[in-house]
Amino acid sequence: MTLQESTGRLLAxxxxxDFTALAKALEARAAAIAQFRASRPSPASIAxxxxxxxxxxxxxxxxxxxxxxxxxxxxRLAQIQEGFVESLRHSHQSRVDYRG
Amino acid sequence: MQIAQIPITALQNQxxxxxxxxxxxxxxxxSVGTLASSLSALGALASGQSLSATxxxxxxxxxxxxxxxxxxxxxxxxxxxxxxxxSERSTASFADASSTAVSSTGTMELVVxxxxxxxTLTTNTLVGLRDQINSLGAGVTASILTTSNGNYxxxxxxxxxxxxxxxxxxxxxxxxxxxxxxxxxxVGETTTGLANATSTPVSATGTLNLTVGTTTxxxxxxxxxxxxxxxxxNASGAAVTASIVTDSGGNSHLSLATNVPGTTTLSLIxxxxxxxxxxxxxxxxxGTNAVFQLNGINLSQPGNVVNSVAPGVTFSLLAxxxxxxxxxxxxxxxxxxxxLQTFVTDFNDxxxxxxxxxxPAGGLLSxxxxxxxxxxxxxxxxxxxxxxxxxxxxxxxxITFDNSGTLSFDQTTFNALSQTQIADGMKFIxxxxxxxxxxxxxxxxxxxxxxxxIQTEQQGLSTTDQDIQAHITTLTDRLTAMQTAMAxxxxxxxxxxxxxxxxxxxxxxSLQGLSLVLYGQNPVTPA
Numbered sequence: 371m372t373l374q375e376s377t378g379r380l381l382a383x384x385x386x387x388d389f390t391a392l393a394k395a396l397e398a399r400a401a402a403i404a405q406f407r408a409s410r411p412s413p414a415s416i417a418x419x420x421x422x423x424x425x426x427x428x429x430x431x432x433x434x435x436x437x438x439x440x441x442x443x444x445x446r447l448a449q450i451q452e453g454f455v456e457s458l459r460h461s462h463q464s465r466v467d468y469r470g
Numbered sequence: 471m472q473i474a475q476i477p478i479t480a481l482q483n484q485x486x487x488x489x490x491x492x493x494x495x496x497x498x499x500x501s502v503g504t505l506a507s508s509l510s511a512l513g514a515l516a517s518g519q520s521l522s523a524t525x526x527x528x529x530x531x532x533x534x535x536x537x538x539x540x541x542x543x544x545x546x547x548x549x550x551x552x553x554x555x556x557s558e559r560s561t562a563s564f565a566d567a568s569s570t571a572v573s574s575t576g577t578m579e580l581v582v583x584x585x586x587x588x589x590t591l592t593t594n595t596l597v598g599l600r601d602q603i604n605s606l607g608a609g610v611t612a613s614i615l616t617t618s619n620g621n622y623x624x625x626x627x628x629x630x631x632x633x634x635x636x637x638x639x640x641x642x643x644x645x646x647x648x649x650x651x652x653x654x655x656x657v658g659e660t661t662t663g664l665a666n667a668t669s670t671p672v673s674a675t676g677t678l679n680l681t682v683g684t685t686t687x688x689x690x691x692x693x694x695x696x697x698x699x700x701x702x703x704n705a706s707g708a709a710v711t712a713s714i715v716t717d718s719g720g721n722s723h724l725s726l727a728t729n730v731p732g733t734t735t736l737s738l739i740x741x742x743x744x745x746x747x748x749x750x751x752x753x754x755x756x757g758t759n760a761v762f763q764l765n766g767i768n769l770s771q772p773g774n775v776v777n778s779v780a781p782g783v784t785f786s787l788l789a790x791x792x793x794x795x796x797x798x799x800x801x802x803x804x805x806x807x808x809x810l811q812t813f814v815t816d817f818n819d820x821x822x823x824x825x826x827x828x829x830p831a832g833g834l835l836s837x838x839x840x841x842x843x844x845x846x847x848x849x850x851x852x853x854x855x856x857x858x859x860x861x862x863x864x865x866x867x868x869i870t871f872d873n874s875g876t877l878s879f880d881q882t883t884f885n886a887l888s889q890t891q892i893a894d895g896m897k898f899i900x901x902x903x904x905x906x907x908x909x910x911x912x913x914x915x916x917x918x919x920x921x922x923x924i925q926t927e928q929q930g931l932s933t934t935d936q937d938i939q940a941h942i943t944t945l946t947d948r949l950t951a952m953q954t955a956m957a958x959x960x961x962x963x964x965x966x967x968x969x970x971x972x973x974x975x976x977x978x979x980s981l982q983g984l985s986l987v988l989y990g991q992n993p994v995t996p997a
Contacts, residue, residue: 373977380970389962396969403976411984419981426974433970437963444956 373402377422377429384432399426481945485938491834492931498823498835499917499924502844505816506913509851512809513907516899520892522802523783530791538782538799546795547763550709550729552787553630553774556757558649560637563620567596572623572639572648579641582608583633588641596621603637610635625649627757631772632727635756660696660738660749663721667696667714672724672740678749679742682708682728683735688742696722704768710736711761711770724749727770729761760787803892807884814869814879821848821875840923844916848875851909859894861887864906867895 371379376399383391406419521541523533531546564570571594580587580603587608591598596614600623603612609629615622627633639646664670671694680687680703687706691698696714703712709729714722726736738749761770764779776785783799824845827835835841852871856862864871868883887895899906916923985991 389959389966392966393962396966396973400969400973400976403973403980406977407980407983409984411988413988416981416985416988419977419984423974423977423981426970426977430967430970430974433963433967437960437967440956440959440963444953 371398371402373399373406373422374418376402377425380429381425381432384429384436387436481938481942485935485942487834488931488935488938491838492928492935494823494827494833494835495838495840495924495928495931498820498841498844499919499922499928501816501820501823502913502924503917505813505820506910506917508809508813508816509907509913510902510910512813513900513902513905513910515805515809516896516905516907517901520801520803520806520896521799522805524798524800526796526798527791527793528788530787530789530793531795531797532786532788533797533799534784534786535799536777536782536784538780540799541801542780542783542799544780544783544785544797544799545765546785546787546791546797547766548792548794549787549790550761551758551790553760553772554758555627555630556633556635557624557626558635558637558756559615559625560623560648561650562648563617563622564596565620567614567616567621569595570621572596572599575640575643577640577642579636579638579645580606580608580610581634581636581638582610582627585609596623599623623648629772630757630760630774632757632759659715659726660724662749663717663719663723664696665721667722669695672696672699674747675741675744677741677743679737679739680706680708680710680726681735681737681739682710696724699724711759711768713770727759727761729768729770762787801889801892803884803887806892806895807879807881810867810869810884811879811881814877817848817851817877820844821877824848825874838927840916840927843923844913847909847912847916850912851906852877854906854909856898856905859897860891861894861898863898866891867898 376395379395380392380399383389383395406415409415518535518537518539519541521535521538523535525531525533530549533544564572573591573594576591576594578589578591578599580589585608587606589602589606591602593601600612600614603610603625610625610627613624613626615624623637625635625637627635635649636647637649639648660672664672673691673694676691676694678689678691678699680689685708687703687708689699689702689706691702693701700712700714703710703724703726710726711729713725713727715725716722724738726738728736740747740749759770759772760774760776761768762776763769764776764785767779769776769779774787776787777783779785783797785797824841827833827838827841828845852864852875854864861867864877867887868880869877870880871877897905901907902910914922919925
């Protein structure tokens with residue numbers, strides 16, 4: 371798999387929030403980088419490598435954003451649960467006073 | 471994780487409230503039940519005229535009211551003997567309770583009344599004999615008496631009354647009774663059982679001779695039945711008491727017991743001038759029956775508690791006496807005032823619990839249906855009145871209440887009531903089911919442990935508690951699963967970020983190296 375292909379899969383996995391596919395894409399990209407390092411340099415390959423480097427930087431930003439979204443959803447879930455239980459807790463009966 | 475736990479805590483708080491409500495209802499239930507009992511007891515006392523029994527000689531006879539509802543007087547003319555337990559000891563002593571043999575063959579026979587038990591000693595010693603007798607369930611207790619002359623076996627019947635007590639060694643051989651035999655009364659019983667005590671003829675000719683010691687009492691039956699014979703013997707003046715006993719086959723026998731302890735002979739001969747048939751078997755008896763005369767009627771029974779002769783009153787015979795003892799059943803205002811005080815105390819306990827759940831500062835049971843209805847019922851009780859008699863309200867009996875409905879009992883006011891007012895007070899109170907006492911049933915509708923309204927509410931709360939617990943469990947499971955999944959995702963994201971950062975560094979380094987080879991310079995900016 372080429373460096374371009376593996377980087378593309380990396381971005382697709384982040385977009386799909388598929389951490390299994392993400393792990394496989396990272397493995398493939400690491401292998402592609404090793405091949406790229408051992409390849410004969412050419413202007414085209416240098417340009418392709420620079421494109422992949424920029425795409426990797428984008429992937430980093432997307433991954434950080436995904437982490438924040440997961441943390442945010444966790445907190446939102448807690449708030450939903452708390453609100454639900456609170457609504458139960460405040461449903462009490464009416465009061466009638468007694469005087470002997 | 472901490473944020474996600476908050477809903478669980480809130481549910482647990484709700485559950486704690488439910489459990490507290492259950493506890494409050496349980497306490498209220500006990501209090502209402504107690505109040506119902508005190509009202510019922512008060513009513514029962516009033517309907518029974520608040521009777522109390524007094525004895526002219528408490529050292530000989532005591533008495534207690536056990537249901538009587540009318541004043542009465544009873545005379546215990548005399549008490550020949552009070553019931554005692556049969557108790558014997560071995561005639562011989564044994565040097566060592568744990569090693570000296572007590573039986574020549576190891577086989578023994580215990581006789582208690584009409585019950586004979588044969589047993590083989592597992593350990594042929596006094597200790598072994600004692601333990602084995604105690605394990606027979608024969609109605610006796612064996613123990614060892616240690617004296618300077620050695621160890622003796624003591625056997626005592628568990629219940630009072632005249633009975634036979636024998637312990638025989640080698641019953642099929644020498645058949646030796648190893649107990650002392652000190653008969654305290656003599657009891658005779660007819661050999662033949664009769665199918666019907668009131669109709670089957672007991673005598674061939676209707677003429678009999680009863681002999682006690684050396685005195686003979688001729689009897690000519692006006693009613694030739696066991697009951698007729700019993701009545702005529704008891705009226706004959708002989709120092710014996712006749713009674714009818716029924717055997718296991720349902721047949722009736724006449725039982726005669728001497729009224730005075732001591733050795734004597736006892737015989738009952740049918741047709742003395744003809745066939746001269748002896749009707750009795752004589753048995754030496756240990757222990758004694760209670761033999762006494764109540765309102766002129768001769769009576770004999772195994773125990774000293776007499777509760778089947780006079781309806782609603784129980785006599786306890788304590789000592790023999792030849793002087794008449796008078797037992798009087800009369801109205802006792804003290805019992806009534808004590809019951810009223812108990813009612814006031816129990817009422818105030820319930821009242822305070824209801825008040826604690828009422829008003830702006832009321833507890834968790836504020837607005838509860840049962841609490842509201844009990845409050846209304848308490849108001850009915852305090853407001854109960856009668857339109858007849860000199861006592862028409864609780865106030866007339868010395869019970870007052872303050873603004874909160876709490877009652878007070880004024881003993882001085884009660885003590886000043888006349889006999890007429892006491893009588894009218896008992897009519898006002900009614901019985902366990904009518905009048906003031908009738909509120910007991912209304913209260914029981916709340917406190918009944920099976921069908922009571924409070925119990926129903928407790929069951930509802932219990933169900934709610936179970937629902938909340940199930941809810942908490944489900945929610946906890948879901949949260950745990952979601953938290954686990956999110957934690958795994960965050961871990962995977964962290965690992966991916968680390969790998970990606972490493973790859974970017976490797977790619978940057980590779981580009982630098984390749985650019986240097988191709989262009990002799992480094993145009994790449996590190997990631």
